Amino acid sequence: EDEKRKYIKGKKLGEGTYANVYLGHSRRDPSLLVAIKKIKVQQQYQDGMAPDAVRELKYLRELHHPNIISLLSVFSSKDQNLNLVLEYLPLGDLEMLIRDVDRVRYGAGDIKAWMGMLTRAVWFCHDNFVLHRDIKPNNLLIAADGEVKLADFGLARGFADPGRRMTANVITRWYRPPELLFGARHYGGAVDVWSVGMVFAELIIRAPFLAGNTEVEQIALICKQIGTPTEEVWPGVTQLREYTVPSDVVAVWGKEAYMTRFGAVGADGVDLLVKTVALDPKKRITAREMLQHRWWRTDPKPTKKEDLPRKS
Ligand code: ADP
Numbered sequence: 001e002d003e004k005r006k007y008i009k010g011k012k013l014g015e016g017t018y019a020n021v022y023l024g025h026s027r028r029d030p031s032l033l034v035a036i037k038k039i040k041v042q043q044q045y046q047d048g049m050a051p052d053a054v055r056e057l058k059y060l061r062e063l064h065h066p067n068i069i070s071l072l073s074v075f076s077s078k079d080q081n082l083n084l085v086l087e088y089l090p091l092g093d094l095e096m097l098i099r100d101v102d103r104v105r106y107g108a109g110d111i112k113a114w115m116g117m118l119t120r121a122v123w124f125c126h127d128n129f130v131l132h133r134d135i136k137p138n139n140l141l142i143a144a145d146g147e148v149k150l151a152d153f154g155l156a157r158g159f160a161d162p163g164r165r166m167t168a169n170v171i172t173r174w175y176r177p178p179e180l181l182f183g184a185r186h187y188g189g190a191v192d193v194w195s196v197g198m199v200f201a202e203l204i205i206r207a208p209f210l211a212g213n214t215e216v217e218q219i220a221l222i223c224k225q226i227g228t229p230t231e232e233v234w235p236g237v238t239q240l241r242e243y244t245v246p247s248d249v250v251a252v253w254g255k256e257a258y259m260t261r262f263g264a265v266g267a268d269g270v271d272l273l274v275k276t277v278a279l280d281p282k283k284r285i286t287a288r289e290m291l292q293h294r295w296w297r298t299d300p301k302p303t304k305k306e307d308l309p310r311k312s
Contacts, residue, residue, distance in 0.1 A: 003073045003074065003075040003085075004075040004077065004083070005027065006026060006027055006028070006073065006085075007024045007025065007026060007027065007034060007036060007073070007085055008024055008025055008026075008027055008030075009022050009023075009024045009036050010022060010023040010024055010025065011023050013035060018039055018040055019037045019038055019039045019040060019084075020037075020038050020040070021035055021036070021037050021038075022035070022036045022037075022038065023035065023036075023088065024036040024085070033088040034072060034085050034086060034087065034088050035085075035086045035087070035088045035089070036083055036084070036085055036086075037083065037084040037085075037086060038077070038081050038082075038083050039081060039082040039083070039084070040081075057071060057074050057084065057153065059130075060130065060153050061073075061074070063124070063125070063128055063130065065120070065121060065124040066117075066120075066147055066149075067117045067118070067120050067121035067124070067147065067148060067149055067150060068121050068124060068125070068149060068150050069086055069087055069089065069141060069149045069150065069151040069153075070086065070087040071084060071085070071086055071153070072085045072086065072087065073085040086151070087143075087149075089141040089142060089143050089144075089149060089151070090143075090144055091141075091142035091143065091144060091146075091310055091311060092141070092142055092311045093137065093138050093139070093140055093141050093142060094114065094137040094138075094140040094142070094148065094199070094203075095136075095137035095138040095140075096311050097142075097309060097310075097311060098137055098202060098203060098206050099206075100311065100312070101206055103312045104309050104311065104312070105309065106308075106309045107264075107300070108264055108265050108266065108269070108300050109300035109301060109302060109303040110303045110308055110309060111200075111203045111204065111264075111265060111269075112265070112269075112295070112296065112300065112301070112302040112303070113302035113303040113304075113305065113308060114140075114148055114203065114308070115196075115199075115200055115203070116296060116302050117147065117148040117149075117305075118135075118140060118148060118150065118196060118199060119196060119287060119290050119291055120291065121148075121149070121150035122135065122150070122189075122192050122193070122196055122287045123287035123288055123290070123291055125150070125192070126189040126192070126286070126287050126288075127288070130153075131188070131189060131191065131192060132150060132153065132192050132195075133171055133191060133192065134152055134171055134172060134175075134195075135150070135171075135175060135192055135195035135196060135199065136172050136174070136175045136195065136198075136199065137199055137202060137203075139151050139152040140199070142310070142311075145305060145306060146305035146306055146307075146308045146310070147305055165185040165186065166185055166186070166187065167185075171191065171195060173212055173214075173215065173218050174198060174208045174209075174210055174211050174212065174218070175194070175195040175198045175199070176191075176194075176195075176218065177190065177191050177194030177195070177281065178194075178219070178222055178229050178237075178279055179191065179240070179281050181215055181218055181219050181222070181242070182219075182229075182237065182240035182241070182242050182243045182244075183240055183241040183242035183243075184240050184241075185241075187281065188281070189286060189287060190281035190282075190284045190286075191281070192287070193276050193284050193285060193286065193287060193290070194276065194277060194281075194284065196276055196287070196290075197273060197276030197277040198210065198277075200265075200272075200273050200276060201262060201273060201277075204261075204262045204264050204265055204273075205261065205262070209225070210222060210225060210226075216244075219244070219245060219246075220246050222279075223245055223246055223249075223250050224246075224250055225253070226252065226253060226277055226279060227250055227251055227252030227253055227279060228245050228246070228249040228250045228251075228252075229243075229245060229279045229280075230245075230249060233252055233279055233280060234279050234280035234283075235280075237279075237280070252279065255267075255270055255271060255274050258270045258273060258274055265295070266295070266298065268293070268294055268295040268298050269295050271293075271295070272285070272290065272293045272295045275289075275290075275293075276290065
């Protein structure tokens with residue numbers, strides 16, 4: 001109740017699937033701007049916002065990292081709505097930049113900078129036993145100083161103990177890894193790494209890499225563009241509860257095949273991309289290993305955040 005009194009709510013900034021977002025400021029320091037995200041009632045007790053998600057959010061308040069949106073406070077309003085007080089990020093999101101092909105130009109150094117910020121955010125989540133589970137360009141918000149921040153922890157949760165089952169119905173379809181499309185109930189950080197790979201590909205080609213209209217189509221696209229998940233490349237995959245692939249098996253594409261389409265980030269960048277989209281989650285690179293990849297150190301260097309392209 002005290003938390004609510006600390007902030008004054010202002011105009012509506014936007015409306016999302018799960019929430020209405022308002023500009024706000026601190027009562028004590030009116031120059032401190034915040035975004036107040038009011039979760040829609042009917043959403044609160046669905047999977048993403050189950051009561052234990054409230055507990056989850058409480059510990060996200062302690063997840064402090066420059067590339068993760070700060071959750072400053074959580075309170076419930078008189079109508080029982082859950083309100084999240086977040087740092088205010090005024091420069092839009094990565095999706096806006098990717099899509100604005102006519103006005104926004106960017107190159108390999110910019111992609112490297114954005115990918116570095118995203119990868120550090122994901123590594124930090126995983127290092128603290130939190131899965132984000134909804135990584136996509138639209139959830140990567142941009143701060144006034146150009147820093148990219150992973151936002152929208154509505155679907156986040158802690159790593160389950162190995163015995164506990166989790167829902168497979170998470171992550172926006174285009175960014176969803178094969179293990180989730182096949183209904184896996186035991187999964188880990190690799191689900192986020194796949195999404196990071198999809199964002200990486202999208203930054204390069206400036207269009208979603210695998211944009212299926214249905215789950216079946218999404219699986220078909222993965223098979224066609226990456227390779228068919230079979231026992232040979234992914235032992236145990238055929239045992240997943242919803243395993244089904246098109247009958248014409250496609251061999252997993254090699255690095256050379258990616259070079260033609262994604263070569264703008266160089267051979268090292270393509271090497272990293274290929275490792276993030278390994279079909280078998282056990283063989284997929286981890287966020288920690290991603291940070292050790294040589295791509296970050298080869299030219300071009302990541303662009304300084306203050307020099308990154310912005311929305312016009
Ligand atoms: P969705 O993820 O469905 O786009 P959100 O509920 O996350 O929607 O946010 C809705 C809108 O509110 C966003 O498009 C954005 O314009 C705005 N918004 C969300 N969070 C912030 C924030 N921290 N700072 C500034 N604007 C925000």
